[in-house]
Amino acid sequence: MTSLSTTIQDVFNEPGCARNASKSSVERKNGCTKQLKPGGVAGGCAFDGAKVALQPFTDVAHLVHGPIACEGNSWDNRGSASSGSELWRRSFTTDMSETDIVFGGEKRLYRAVKEITEKYDPQAIFVYQTCVPAMIGDDIDAVCKAASAKLGKPIIPINAPGFVGSKNLGNKLAGEALLEHVIGTEEPDYTTAYDINIIGEYNLSGELWQVKPLLDELGIRILSCISGDGKYREVAYSHRAKAAMMVCSKAMINVARKMRQRYGIPFFEGSFYGIEDSSDSLRQIARMLIERGAPAELMERTQALIAREETKAWAAIERFKPRFAAKRVVLITGGVKSWSMVSALQEAGLEIVGTSVKKSTKKDKERIKELMGQHAHMIEDMSPQEIYKMLKDAKADIMLSGGKSQFVALKAAMPWLDINQERCHAYMGYIGIVKLMEEIEKALYNPIWNQLRQAAPWDEFDRKRQARTVAQMYAQAAEPVRDASKNGVNTISLSNENEASGGESAIAAHGLNLAKPCTSSTARCVACKDIRSDFQPPALQAAE
Amino acid sequence: MAIVTTSKKACSVNPLKMSQPIGGSFAFLGLRGAMPLLHGPQGCTSFGLTLFVRHFNEAVPMQTTAMSEVATVLGGHENLEQAILNIYDRLEPEIIGINSTGVTETNGDDVEAFIRLIRQKHPKLEKLPLVYVSTPDFKDAFQDGWGKTVARMIEMLVAPVDAARPRDISRVNVLPGCHLTPGDLDELRTIFEDFGLKPSFLPDVAGSLDGHIPDEFTPTTIGGIGVDEIATMGQVGWTIAIGAQMRRAAEAMQVRTGAPFRLFERLCGLIPNDEFIAFLSQISGRSVPWKYRRQRGQLADAMLDAHFHIGGRKLAIGAEPDLLFDLSSLLHEMGAQVSAAVTTTNSPVLQRVRTEDVLIGDLEDLEELARSRDCDLLMSHSHGRQAASRLNVPFFRVGFPMFDRLGAAHLTMVGYRGTRDLIFDIANLIITDREANHGPTPDTWRSSCGGPQVHPPQLH
DSSP states (O other), rough: OOOOHHHHHHHHHHHHHHHHTTTTTHHHOOOOOOOOOOTTTOOOOOHHHHHHTTTTBBTEEEEEEEEEEHHTSSSSOOOOOOOOOOOOSSOOEEOHHHHHHHHOOOHHHHHHHHHHHHHHHHHHHEEEOOOHHHHTTTTHHHHHHEEEEHHTSOOEEOOOOOGBHHHHHHHHHHHHHHHHTTTTTTTSSSSOOOOEEEEEOOTTTTHHHHHHHHHHHHHHHEEEEEEBBBOOOHTTGGGGGGGGEEHHHHHHHHHHHHHHHHHHOOOEEEEOOSSSHHHHHHHHHHHHHHHHTTOTHHHHHHHHHHHHHHHHHHHHHTTTHHHTTEEEEEEEEEHHHHHHHHHHHTTTEEEEEEOOOOOOOOHHHHHHHHHHOTEEEEEOOOOOOHHHHHHTTOOOOOEEEEEGGGGHHHHOOOOEOOOOOOOOOOOOOHHHHOOOOOOOHHTTOTTTHHHHHHHHHHHHHHHHHHHHHHOOOOOOOOOOOOOGGGTTOOOOOOOHHHHHHHHHHHHTTTOOOOOOOOSSSSSOOOOTOOOSOOOHHHHHHHHH | OHHHHHHOSSSSEEEOOOOOHHHHHHTTTTTTEEEEEESSHHHHHEEEEHHHHHHHOOOOOOOEOOOOOOHHHHHHHHHHHHHHHHHHHHHSSSEEEEEOHHHHHHOOOOOHHHHHHHHOOGGTTSSSSSEOOOOOTSSOOOOOOOOOHHHHHHHSSOOOOOTTTOOEEEEEEEEETTTHHHHHHHHHHEEEEEEEEEESSOHHHHHHHSSSOOOOOSOSSSSOHHHHHHHHHEEOOOOOOOEEGHHHHHHHHHHHHHHEEEEOOOSHHHHHHHHHHHHHHHHHTTTOHHHHHHHHHHHHHHHHHHHHHTOOOEEEEEEOOHHHHHHHHHHHHHOOEEEEEEESSOOTGGGGSSSSSEEEOOHHHHHHHHHHHHEEEEESSSSGHHHHHHHHHOEOOOOOHHHHSOOOGOOOHHHHHHHHHHHHHHHHHOOOOOOOHHHOOOOTTTGGGGGOOOOOOOOO
């Protein structure tokens, strides 16, 4: 068993990562996560990343060992879809108390595992380490090992306490846990020449099911999806797949690469976002399966299916062309996902005026230039203020991004569409891209924008009135002879004797004393005598 | 009188509770130009932030000292210093509100001392208020974090008053519990103003999280009570605290400024609002405006119309103590039976919940109690949705977080009008459920008649 710090070093040293490969050896040692800047970040922690990556396993109980914050503040927050068990949506946490921290939380953790086994009897329990138990030295590996032996069930430690790094690191540490404890521990009932793994796909909004029918039609079996709509047993025997597709390249590359190394499963990086990428991915899958022994006719069938689906999709997109003419899009997303969408968006007539390249490598940037032309605005790292200004100045017609910048766009009265994990629509495959176009059209042409961009009518009145007042002031300044009665010098009193004394009696009635009554019993408040036109707000006045 | 017990389980399943530090941050979100800062790993902030964003559908400012494993070993002084300077230089906040977390509390960071050192080293921070509150994750719950933080704001930000100076009796302080929504605060503001009173809400989440559209992009809170106004809160005639969680803050105000306070544990329901309105009439010296006499009548009429539907219902409710007490009392007063009550943390009001026992536990407990006690109305925050669908009973969402429905910020339960609308909403939910799931069929009552069904012989 390796220590957490060795695992982290190992993960940082990922040879399969294109970005990592382009670094010097010193840079590589520093890891792929940017040094966190106190007061200047808002991203998720390693625990968050690990949970996000593994939570879509549906028949597993996910137990978070830590104080209430880690799970209580975050559970049931992802839109993965399940075709079977709903266990994954239940939340389990040890909710550590002060006593646990003083005396150690291991016993409580063991009891928690036992309770879950008795009540829910899951296929497996994933135990997530968090910062506080890591600090006080709770050994979750040991507890899990002991509990596994005693309860006869896989109890898997996921060692990614939040403070070791970013969400992305957490994704990879989750992958390491699968490699170390799960993958290769069971055998499938049968295998076929058409078995694949899909790695790094979370089935958000059920989007995998937009593609699965096509794979079904080709006779390709998803032996295991890590982790969308996944089942524990499927991951455990995923080492018997013939080929693998890695979907979200930055998240789980270590899993794909080590499975190639250990079990000889070839993999490719692909995506089902956008028409061309979908077709490429299907072709790649077919090619790899044929290389691993599937009959060559698979490619013909795949090509035929691609041709049919592409024709359908392009035809569906055709109708958006007039609606999208001269509409400009800003695309802000985690890099990789954006390319595959770009060509489809462009084909539909949208102009991409900017895209984020924060997480992209040099090669990525070249590809973006190739796709979008030399003038494409590459946004390295834009502050919300800058984005807001860009949108407010109407340099774009719609923004596609993740939830983080949602309100920046919306508050600038700018159409916006969520294309990250929190979204509620599925955009995968040939169906998904057309769905995306539909959503863009709906957003662009919603009648609210014209209404919201109009100022309230009184804003105009107010401006005119102000202009009049200023004009009067100048007129008066030019006319020095003043008529006091017309110049607003009045004697007014703002105090209300009745109100004041009423208040006092209430205080007296409740048995409390005021330091000193505000008003004397005389009819008029002394402080309020002869208040001139520059009258004070009543609050100040009464306080005097 | 209810017996209060604590769940003995080692594993909390489907937690009802949220952590104390984000309750503290939530309080800071009710201050203008504020940046709440959690002293802990970045995940603590990220989870809290996501929760607020999903509940309010608003951009929410919140920052972190981004404690790493190494920083935790070395102590958090440097991270706190960097965080404060970064926020100060880039975002120009009017105040930074700092809450501790599980990690920094386990570590024993002496944040007050850190702040003194940071101030010594950086004179430019002299005018920037830095309020720190200790809120470990492993103790207490969301509403405790809010209550403690408001009390600390008062101790730090309210200027001492000259006892010889007369009070401004037209001003009142309002210290709302965290269970009040921006909609509730706006309703209260209107009521106070109708009595000629000028309320200062601390905190005022209606100013920052009501969903208004600011003219300019602001990286800090876009509204709320200003630090300048808080400073003058000692000059008021009265402090009104809403919810038992605010007693500590109200007492802090009294100790610091001598301002008398009145605590209203509830503002939902006929009798609680009668007391409230009568009190406002007394302290303002004004008779109750016509508007409220009419609203009182409307509430009475709503109670008449809705008691047919709410009466006899068996309620299962999971909520933080003050919200639980207020709502379960209202339902009890409408003839419902409070059959299962689960809450997050201790509070003096729990013994007075109109039920036999209150459990400090989780939503699994609530689900089991609701099932075994045959409850037919479930109330909790959005996380109760899974239990509701398994139990197949009508589900009314209340409290925080409400992430799967829109308009959480404007759900109004206070005042005659708020209570009236709430009663209608609950009754309508019950009516919808009856129509959808409980229509009569020829066999509806058959089994209860006892005895086997006799089939008459067929003639041909």
